């Protein structure tokens with residue numbers, strides 16, 4: 001670690017854990033000690049029970065931190081149910097007309113009508129999102145390169161930059177706006193609505209991100225506004241289609257249903273793109289610049305050989321996973337992980353970030369290795385049928401960022417006025433990052 005960066009344990013409301021009893025991944029300030037906690041979990045409790053915090057009253061939650069366990073869980077949707085799928089099945093079984101239900105969330109409605117089962121989940125992805133943010137994301141290359149360079153233009157002559165607000169945050173926002181066909185003039189609204197969608201992941205408590213009732217109320221107000229804004233935008237795109245994802249969604253025929261999409265369904269897909277596609281990539285880019293400053297040898301190696309960039313971004317996402325963990329699965333039968341009994345109906349908190357440095361899976365897990373074999377097997381995007389549908393776009397944004405940065409900047413260093421404090425919640429987000437640099 002660079003001499004310029006001090007550990008920020010003292011900024012936390014919590015003490016750094018030294019024993020299993022002291023491990024707490026979710027209380028305020030836990031972010032500053034996550035990686036110390038992962039060492040303890042790997043050594044002493046790779047399957048760690050949180051009593052009484054299961055999905056149903058009287059059940060427990062378990063934090064999984066081993067790569068093999070999490071990979072097995074996400075690859076088997078029948079055995080490990082996705083949280084939300086039960087409510088979805090109930091909604092579908094009720095036979096209610098989704099489009100007439102008052103207050104139904106657009107994301108939920110679109111899941112129920114367009115992807116109610118694993119087979120349609122796959123078709124939904126292939127036909128509706130892959131062409132824009134999945135394997136087809138390459139169509140955005142020129143636009144992403146332009147967006148990246150335009151944001152760099154704003155500060156390249158200054159010799160210093162606040163990396164989060166002047167780059168890492170606006171780049172994914174601008175890219176997503178361009179893909180969707182969201183008016184650039186309303187970029188601030190996109191951020192506002194995006195913040196509304198991820199609010200539980202930032203301000204929620206416990207392993208499953210619970211917001212207090214009052215906060216849920218204000219979140220719903222923002223989300224209602226978001227839904228209305230998007231509904232108007234969809235109407236506008238139906239009248240005046242352009243070369244963007246929302247226009248595409250208004251025109252495409254969805255093959256399993258042999259029909260075009262309803263406005264509410266499109267609204268739900270836009271919601272999914274906004275909740276998934278903004279902050280996650282922001283955090284990847286903001287952690288990766290810190291890795292480069294702290295490991296100047298990696299900077300020099302990449303500067304000399306750009307073919308190492310891909311390995312760098314994968315290692316970056318492995319070492320500092322933006323989404324550190326999610327409580328997303330429930331056991332459908334009794335299970336045993338690492339010799340620990342996990343009863344049917346238990347809530348599983350999948351700790352991707354810990355799995356990504358599991359010493360049983362990775363050789364020298366904390367080293368940034370530009371020649372690591374099969375480095376993409378990290379779990380940052382999950383794996384299997386539910387793997388993140390926007391992974392290709394995020395990878396493209398990260399690669400475009402570093403290509404431009406290595407072309408235009410000779411060296412970064414930390415400015416003096418950094419605390420490196422992380423935001424609350426479940427994501428690894430540095431709040432502010434002041435950097436100095438020399439331009440090429």
Ligand code: HEM
Nearest residue numbers: 133272276277280281284322323381382386388389390394
């Ligand atoms: C570094 C950036 C990103 C990370 C770390 C990330 C991580 C994840 C993870 C861990 C999941 C859960 C998968 C599971 O439950 O098995 C997920 C799902 C999801 N992600 Fe991402 N993601 C990123 C970027 C993106 C982008 C750019 C988009 C959109 C363009 C996106 C859209 C989604 C959506 C919609 C889901 C829900 C799954 C579905 O509806 O099929 N993500 N992501």
